[in-house]
Amino acid sequence: MNRSEKKLALAACAVAGAFGAVPASAQSGVTVFGVADTSARYVKNENVGSLKSLASGANSTSRLGFRGVEDLGGGWSAGFHLEHGILVDTGAATSATQFWDRRATVSLLATALGEIRIGRDFVPAYVSWARHDPFGYVGVASSGTFVSATPVGPIRSAYGAGGNTTVRSSNAIQYLLPSGLGGVEGALMVAAGEGGTAANGQHKLVGGRLGFTHPRFGVTVAHDRVENDLTVLGSHTDTVAGGHLSLSFMRLTLATRQFKYGNAKQTHLLVGATVPIGPGEVKASFNRVNLQGRVGATSIDANDASQIGLGYVHALSKRTALYTTASRISNKGAASFAVSGGPAGLAGGRDSTGVEAGLRHAF
Template sequence: MNRRTTRIHSIAILSALTALSGAASAQSSLNVFGVMDAAVRRTNTDGVGHVLSMASGSYTSSRYGFRGKEDLGNGLSASFWLESFLSTDTGLASPEGFQRRSTLSLSHAQWGELRMGRDFTPTHQNWSRFDPFNYVGIGSVQLFSLSAAGNTPVTAAFGSNSNSIQRSSNGVQYILPRNSWGVEGSFTKAFGESKVSANDQHDSIGGRLGINLGPVFVSAASYTTHDDKTISDFKDRAVAASWDAGVVKLSAGLRRFEYKDAKQNNYLIAAIVPFGAHEVKFSFNRAKMGGTAGTTSIDGDSADQLALGYVYHLSKRTVAYATAATMRDKGNARFVVPGSPAGKAGAKSQGFEFGVNHEF
């Protein structure tokens, strides 16, 4: 199916869902939602040059979607969630349909939720909530999870293909119900459906578990993806904690990637300082590699990222923001801040951006 046909099908689906929204019964709900985000960005890589651009999704990802729920009685409900990418800077929507999320659920107030389809992985759900930059933009901790950053466990396992670090398709999740103990968690199994991984169709299994202890939140997650071609497993583990002291919220965490002999530890230290309608955000992220990725030694390869951000809440649904970040590679690491041109191994990159984010 070509992109034009996919777009036509997507438009037809959206039109049908919008028409149905007016006919929803008292026991049902159907909502259209989304985010429009645009930022002006300037980045630079030492020895290469700078890039001035407009970015979409630097505070939270630009997107649109539909979600609905039906009350089935006796505490049971059915729901769906369809969510797609959107580029504010170009006006283009994702030609692949609802790649951000496509799930169908049965939920019970006492027994929890059974969710099927394409959704975030347990480790991403665990790790991203501690990133003060919402896992997007030039200050995001996401940079150390990308497949195009030189020799890392991620590139060794997945190459330039889609990976299971952020989302998985063909998944079945069980999500714990809300409870008075402050415990939350989920278990996920994703089916590969073939011997060749494509379009995030990976054979994976894992879960997450967290506990709220008043101002303190602690959680851990694990997700393992099996590679049928090499009979090897890509292991993704994460543990993190936060403390909300009111005047400041502090977070720290560790995420570890392993594939064969390649290892990567990702460290996060972050803080958010709210005051009135303002927020100041800070994060320090470090990626440290070891072992061998393919036939290449990655011992001594590492990268440090420092980010500082400011947010002004214009309303409940609209914010203005600014972020500055710098990335310094060591050894043969090749990480760069988003939008910056690729440089030599061990290079330094930096950038800043300012923009507006509006939810609807």
């Protein structure tokens, strides 16, 4: 061995010794997961006829995802979560512009301190609201039907016809409280608009949620404030309060949600029930929306609507289920909320009815 080779060998030994003094990093694992859910759907809109179709994600949104966590030692860990929406009926992606449209985050977690999560994720108000919807915010009975930019109201005024942040936000940084706080849970989120516009879905958001959960009951409150190039009258706000009661034979939920922008206000009331029956469960909900105030010179006081949903889910195994759901929306005034998947052009004050039956498989 010449002098140069000896120097390289000594250097290699020194590096190896230095790394030997540091605990070896834990092995990280990656989990592949997803849902394939499709249904046959029939929707009738009172003044424009009916439409039969195959739909995707009517019981649980169809998706493909990857997630992983690495133990860094000392109670610290790092993780990621990537989730892509799929339309099982056509094989297409849910979004034409975002591949990881459902979630794309990277996290640093500490057992005692909580989690810092960065990337695209659910906004605090949605998290607090959706947990009270027996239908999981999907399908013909989804409470999300009333969270629409189509009718004249505060949501359309603040976001236009483009994407909004009533469900998710991109460019977000979150702090989530750690578990083990005696049932207290919560999160804070800040999202940058990055100089974008409402047309391309870029919005500035500040929001938070706080709740208390127990095996038998729980309560939660949340508030989001959003600004973009259209919100010249001030911030668009989204406020949620709700609670649930879990009995041996039934789970009951009650929640309210209010959107405000300028002189317009949109208030939701959601009452839900889930009753286990053998290998399945019966679901029911009542959802009402009340619009108040003005959009420009147009009064929206008479534009109210209500929705009744009823469904049954029959578990064939831990991962596979059959389901059926029915829903009816009654509009008043100029309100034209419609069940998803129906023919376009529902007139104000007309009713919309939907029925579906499908198969869901999780992996």
